[in-house]
Amino acid sequence: MRLPHDEIERRLAGLPGWQHEDQFIRKRFGFSSFADAVSFVNRVAEIAERRNHHPFISIDYKYVTLRFTTWHAGGLTSEDFDEAEEIERLYASKETT
Numbered sequence: 001m002r003l004p005h006d007e008i009e010r011r012l013a014g015l016p017g018w019q020h021e022d023q024f025i026r027k028r029f030g031f032s033s034f035a036d037a038v039s040f041v042n043r044v045a046e047i048a049e050r051r052n053h054h055p056f057i058s059i060d061y062k063y064v065t066l067r068f069t070t071w072h073a074g075g076l077t078s079e080d081f082d083e084a085e086e087i088e089r090l091y092a093s094k095e096t097t
């Protein structure tokens, strides 16, 4: 279930701007307005509910920080990276307004 370190590094290489921190991967996303940041969070919430896999989310004005870990595994699993990749597609599509 928990990924070995080499697999974590391999998956991380495909995720621009994400960082490995303890048992988490994290990224800070920037937006043009607070409203856009909140809209993005709502779309992230939809994804998290569908996948039943929920990030820690913080909104700081025009920035959203997401942190993923898999609680039941006590560390990083493919669920974390799969969802991060979907969120990267969402952010690239700018379908957050």
Ligand SMILES: C[C@H](O)[C@H](O)[C@H]1CNC2=NC(N)=NC(=O)C2=N1
Pocket (backbone or CB within 6 Å): 052, 053, 054, 055, 068, 069, 070, 071, 072, 073
């Ligand atoms: C009961 C429910 O399915 C579990 O608590 C889910 C909910 N969302 C989750 N989210 C994350 N990040 N890790 C989990 O292990 C997890 N487990």
